[in-house]
Amino acid sequence: MSSFDDDTRVLADGKHSFTGTVHPAWNIGANPNGGYLLALAVSALRQDAPDHHLDPLSVTVHYLRPGLGGQPCRVDAHVLRSGRTLSTGRAALVQAGEARIEVLAALGDLHPGAEPALTIPPPPIPPPDQCPQRSGGQQGVELPILDRLDIRLHPDEAVAGRAGSAQVSGWIRFRDGRDPDTLATLLFADAFPPAVFGLLGMIGWVPTIELTVHVRRRPAPGWMLGAFRARDLVDGRVIEDGALWDSEGRLVAQSRQLALVRQAERKP
Amino acid sequence: MSSFDDDTRVLADGKHSFTGTVHPAWNIGANPNGGYLLALAVSALRQDAPDHHLDPLSVTVHYLRPGLGGQPCRVDAHVLRSGRTLSTGRAALVQAGEARIEVLAALGDLHPGAEPALTIPPPPIPPPDQCPQRSGGQQGVELPILDRLDIRLHPDEAVAGRAGSAQVSGWIRFRDGRDPDTLATLLFADAFPPAVFGLLGMIGWVPTIELTVHVRRRPAPGWMLGAFRARDLVDGRVIEDGALWDSEGRLVAQSRQLALVRQAERKP
Numbered sequence: 001m002s003s004f005d006d007d008t009r010v011l012a013d014g015k016h017s018f019t020g021t022v023h024p025a026w027n028i029g030a031n032p033n034g035g036y037l038l039a040l041a042v043s044a045l046r047q048d049a050p051d052h053h054l055d056p057l058s059v060t061v062h063y064l065r066p067g068l069g070g071q072p073c074r075v076d077a078h079v080l081r082s083g084r085t086l087s088t089g090r091a092a093l094v095q096a097g098e099a100r101i102e103v104l105a106a107l108g109d110l111h112p113g114a115e116p117a118l119t120i121p122p123p124p125i126p127p128p129d130q131c132p133q134r135s136g137g138q139q140g141v142e143l144p145i146l147d148r149l150d151i152r153l154h155p156d157e158a159v160a161g162r163a164g165s166a167q168v169s170g171w172i173r174f175r176d177g178r179d180p181d182t183l184a185t186l187l188f189a190d191a192f193p194p195a196v197f198g199l200l201g202m203i204g205w206v207p208t209i210e211l212t213v214h215v216r217r218r219p220a221p222g223w224m225l226g227a228f229r230a231r232d233l234v235d236g237r238v239i240e241d242g243a244l245w246d247s248e249g250r251l252v253a254q255s256r257q258l259a260l261v262r263q264a265e266r267k268p
Numbered sequence: 269m270s271s272f273d274d275d276t277r278v279l280a281d282g283k284h285s286f287t288g289t290v291h292p293a294w295n296i297g298a299n300p301n302g303g304y305l306l307a308l309a310v311s312a313l314r315q316d317a318p319d320h321h322l323d324p325l326s327v328t329v330h331y332l333r334p335g336l337g338g339q340p341c342r343v344d345a346h347v348l349r350s351g352r353t354l355s356t357g358r359a360a361l362v363q364a365g366e367a368r369i370e371v372l373a374a375l376g377d378l379h380p381g382a383e384p385a386l387t388i389p390p391p392p393i394p395p396p397d398q399c400p401q402r403s404g405g406q407q408g409v410e411l412p413i414l415d416r417l418d419i420r421l422h423p424d425e426a427v428a429g430r431a432g433s434a435q436v437s438g439w440i441r442f443r444d445g446r447d448p449d450t451l452a453t454l455l456f457a458d459a460f461p462p463a464v465f466g467l468l469g470m471i472g473w474v475p476t477i478e479l480t481v482h483v484r485r486r487p488a489p490g491w492m493l494g495a496f497r498a499r500d501l502v503d504g505r506v507i508e509d510g511a512l513w514d515s516e517g518r519l520v521a522q523s524r525q526l527a528l529v530r531q532a533e534r535k536p
Binding site for chain 2 (some may be wrong): 106120166256
């Protein structure tokens with residue numbers, strides 16, 4: 001088993017109730033990564049869903065409070081309706097008596113052989129060994145999560161502010177060799193530096209208000225490619241659009257998040 | 269008061285509980301429009317939120333079952349956390365004892381004067397009087413909602429299948445002269461024909477699984493312009509991206525929905 005499987009494992013603790021631990025290994029600075037918290041909650045929701053509805057088709061999470069790394073958690077996960085093609089449910093991850101995240105999701109079954117009628121091709125990027133590793137120094141915070149994830153950034157975008165536009169792209173995989181799946185895709189959708197860093201340089205914390213991920217197919221083994229862009233920033237709130245492709249160049253997921261763009265002095 | 273205000277009005281009926289009616293005037297075929305149901309639910313959530321958090325900043329709705337036009341409804345609306353800049357809550361619209369939609373939303377305060385640092389310009393389109401009205405005949409279903417909404421489609425896209433690509437754009441306003449606001453924007457984000465009609469022609473029902481709308485500013489009075497496009501269709505599920513601009517050409521909202529593309533014989 002890989003650390004991702006270990007660290008997203010939850011145990012049933014009553015009807016629609018599960019317990020687990022928010023492991024600090026997935027922190028960004030002092031706070032657990034939002035994609036990791038989401039994967040933990042969806043891991044519980046999968047246990048509440050029928051066995052043939054395990055792929056997250058559409059997942060929305062709202063971040064109410066930062067998670068507490070190293071602390072136990074409870075996940076209230078409840079499938080509200082289960083039909084032939086999908087199950088819809090909600091989940092809340094609770095620590096120290098307070099909901100940290102709220103999730104609304106549809107789970108279903110992604111057919112590995114489906115050929116897309118319309119799809120989005122991956123952007124050009126040099127191979128992983130020609131892309132520098134993401135590091136905490138580039139971002140001004142400690143990134144324990146980089147001991148778990150190997151992230152290689154596009155050479156033109158690896159230094160904050162250098163891209164001259166609000167975009168970031170790169171490769172991602174687990175360091176322990178675990179292959180990606182649809183649960184890991186939720187984590188990968190929130191593991192790259194904020195796209196606004198490419199435009200504004202280091203600006204400290206960019207806390208996510210809400211993240212929606214649509215998973216479109218099960219990824220092939222190997223590296224995944226992510227590309228993220230912000231085209232809409234007003235009044236300190238940015239919308240970042242993203243997409244992830246697998247090692248065969250097939251679209252695996254689309255993502256969109258609403259985040260606050262704060263000044264550097266406000267970083268946690 | 270306009271019909272939209274009348275038909276989205278709910279009354280408090282206990283703590284976090286509201287009652288109203290799903291009016292059949294907003295039907296698409298036999299079913300209430302999904303954007304109208306969403307506006308009804310968010311109308312209740314606004315009553316549960318502080319008075320200074322009335323703009324829907326980020327709203328996600330999952331459609332569990334079709335609404336029942338002409339029937340009363342209950343909305344369970346509950347603000348889960350209220351902070352300085354936004355309130356997060358969930359809502360469920362219930363009819364005949366079953367949840368029809370589930371909503372997770374962040375409400376806040378959109379500052380009218382905010383100038384965007386990044387934004388998306390509107391696409392070119394002829395003025396409203398040169399765009400044909402949307403009609404039920406174009407889509408193969410009766411559209412009572414068109415007695416409430418004046419929708420003018422781009423002349424190159426007004427006949428299903430003619431555009432040759434999965435896109436639709438056009439103008440929208442209330443027939444009774446009510447000006448748009450951020451609540452109406454939720455309805456407008458789901459009131460155009462499905463973008464896949466432009467590619468596939470009339471294909472019957474395109475039921476929405478999930479819709480997320482990000483409202484970015486309060487719209488100016490007058491017509492709003494909507495543009496919707498699908499770039500990702502696989503295994504009978506499509507992602508449609510949309511945006512809405514106000515009469516001053518400013519971006520008001522972005523939307524994304526996951527929908528089923530069904531065969532014509534499956535329409536309800």
